[in-house]
Amino acid sequence: MAKNKNWGINTRLAHGGNDPHAYHGFVNPPVVHASTVLFPDAATMASRNQQYTYGTRGTPTSDALAAAVDELEGSVGTIVVPSGLASVFVPLLGFLAAGDHALIVDSVYAPTRQFANTVLKRYGVEIEYYDPLVGAGISVLIKPNTKVVFTESPGSNTFEMQDIPAIAAAAKAAGAVVMMDNTWATPLFFKPLDYGVDISIHAATKYPGGHSDVLAGLVSANAATWPRLKETFIGLGIPAGPDDAYQVLRGLRTMGVRLERHQQSALEIARWLEGQPGVGRVLHPGLESHPGHALFRRDFRGSSGVFTLVLDGGGQAQAHAFLDALEIFGLGYSWGGYESLAVQVNLSDRTIAKGPYEGPLLRLQIGLEDVDDLKADIAAGLAAASAD
Ligand SMILES: Cc1ncc(COP(=O)(O)O)c(C=O)c1O
Numbered sequence: 001m002a003k004n005k006n007w008g009i010n011t012r013l014a015h016g017g018n019d020p021h022a023y024h025g026f027v028n029p030p031v032v033h034a035s036t037v038l039f040p041d042a043a044t045m046a047s048r049n050q051q052y053t054y055g056t057r058g059t060p061t062s063d064a065l066a067a068a069v070d071e072l073e074g075s076v077g078t079i080v081v082p083s084g085l086a087s088v089f090v091p092l093l094g095f096l097a098a099g100d101h102a103l104i105v106d107s108v109y110a111p112t113r114q115f116a117n118t119v120l121k122r123y124g125v126e127i128e129y130y131d132p133l134v135g136a137g138i139s140v141l142i143k144p145n146t147k148v149v150f151t152e153s154p155g156s157n158t159f160e161m162q163d164i165p166a167i168a169a170a171a172k173a174a175g176a177v178v179m180m181d182n183t184w185a186t187p188l189f190f191k192p193l194d195y196g197v198d199i200s201i202h203a204a205t206k207y208p209g210g211h212s213d214v215l216a217g218l219v220s221a222n223a224a225t226w227p228r229l230k231e232t233f234i235g236l237g238i239p240a241g242p243d244d245a246y247q248v249l250r251g252l253r254t255m256g257v258r259l260e261r262h263q264q265s266a267l268e269i270a271r272w273l274e275g276q277p278g279v280g281r282v283l284h285p286g287l288e289s290h291p292g293h294a295l296f297r298r299d300f301r302g303s304s305g306v307f308t309l310v311l312d313g314g315g316q317a318q319a320h321a322f323l324d325a326l327e328i329f330g331l332g333y334s335w336g337g338y339e340s341l342a343v344q345v346n347l348s349d350r351t352i353a354k355g356p357y358e359g360p361l362l363r364l365q366i367g368l369e370d371v372d373d374l375k376a377d378i379a380a381g382l383a384a385a386s387a388d
Contacts, residue, residue, distance in 0.1 A: 009188055010256040017068030017249060018060075029064040031246045057234060061242045065218075065249040072187040073200050075220035079233040080240045080248070084203020087217025088112045088181060089119070091199050092148065094232030095177045095225070098124030100147040103171075105162065106352040107132045107155025109181060113349055131352045132160035139170040146174060151197070152181035153190075154292065157308055157345040157363050158353055159283040161292025164299060168196025177225060183207075183336075188259055189302040198225045206336025207304060210251040210258055216244045258338070258368065262305030266366040269374060270307050278382045280312035280358030305366040306335050308345060309378075311359035311385055318385040319344045319360035325384035328369060328377040335365035340374055342381075 007015075018029040034055040039045035052059065058066075066078040081087050092115070096102055104116055106129040116127045130141055132155050142149075149171040153162035168178045179199040180192040186207050192200040202208065204216040217240070221229045233239075240248075263286075270284040281289070284307035285296040296303070311318055322342075323331055329342040345361035347354045362381075366374065 012071055013068075013252055013254075013256045016071045016252070017066075018064035023060075029061055029246070029249070031242045032059040032061045033242050034059050056237045056239050058239070059242060059245075061249075062239060062245045065245045065252075068249060068252055069187070069202075069218050069220055072191075073220040074191060074193050075200065075226075076223045077226040077230060078218055078220040079229060080204075080245050081217040081219065081233070081238055082240045082244065083215045084183060084201075084205050084217045085111050085115070086238060087201045087203065087219045089115050090217075090232055090236060090238065091179055091201065091219055091221075091225075091229055092116070092120065092150070093236070094228050095148050095179075096120060096123075096125045097147075099126075099145060101126040101128065101143050101145045102148040102150060103128055103130050103138065103141055103146060103176075104150040105130055105132050105152055105155065106350055107158050107160050108150065108152050109156040109183075110346075110349055112150070112152075112181065129351055132162050134167070135163040136166040136170055138167050139174070142170065142174045142176065146171075146176045148179060149176050150179045150181075152184075154184055154285050154296075155353060157361065158347070159285055159290070159292075159308060160353060161285050161290075161295040163295055164192065164195045164197065172196060184304055184306060185300060185302075186255065186259065186304065188256060189304065190300050193220070193222050195299060198222050199229065203336075204248045204251075205334060207255055207259060207262075208248045208251050208336075210255060210337060211247075212334065212337030212339065214244050214247040214251075216240045216248045218248075259302070259304060261368050262366060263302050265368075265371045265374070266305040266307060266364075267303065268371055269364070269366055269378065272375060273309055273378070276379070276382055278312055278386045280310040283308040283310065283361075304336075306363065307366075308361050308363045310357045310361050313359045314385060314388070315360060316344075318388050319362060321388035322362060322381040322385040325381045326377050327380070328373055329364070329381075335363075337365075338368045340367035340369055340377075341365040 062080045069078040180197045183203045200220045202218040286303035329340045
């Protein structure tokens, strides 16, 4: 089916990727479990001149998901990998080599830092962390051997907004590849490639999957970086399994309506929290009080459902009292599913973006439940924290 470029976002989410008439009219694409692909004759086998050649190189299932994501991201190509963390490390391995220098935002997702500090350093890559508020000032940190600038905005857990166009322009001027972990915003609320980023990264485990039952990652590249990204993906042999790719495409169909609800509920709860006793501040870039709100308004079309609440004083005991009093919010990592979650934030790995904050940080993932129930649950947590 020819896709209409003027379709609204929910129409594109509903119809992107596959063509039902290519599979006898079935609305969803087939889940192709595959290693071997057969060739009709020796000449075709030798030339590999057919659409599919081996399971690791793509199937109709992974292609349907990749095509749907390319439409959303405006990318030339997308790879589908088995976790969000894989969607971080595959491009990093692809564009860095011994002797290179990489600039990574200090408010990056902690396992990304862990990967850089262990594997990348072991392979001889020089790693440097930069202040998320650096903006165009990143140019003074760029060295002749800087090959990658890795951004994530807003920052994991502390939600600093980065000036992505300014950072991307400085990096590009120096010939570095710009990567962005865009998991929080999804391509619905921010399209990195439109702002100078080369490679957009998503833990599809979060909003695209949406139901806390699948691990997957997506990496979408512009024309300049796609050949190297694809070569790295094929070289590593790391495709997502077909059932997981299918689940993510299934999740995309409803991602727009789910995100509307996550956005609305999270903003309502964040605003309400700002007036509650025992709250030091609320770190949500969609709030007018957030120091990055102007950047957020300039570049982003919306906000998702994850933000952090800072208690007004206290320490571990108060944070644990808050978490243990919660009934609806589960205590768990990850986010982007239908259900609300809470976790205490640990900033011990930070070198720059570490506060000071008034008290412990509690990250909340606002799910699809009723807002009044969630407020009552949080109020019980705050009461327990102040009683401790
Ligand atoms: C910003 C961000 N990027 C990447 C990931 C990694 O995703 P996964 O859990 O699928 O490895 C996460 C997971 O929490 C995340 O929050």
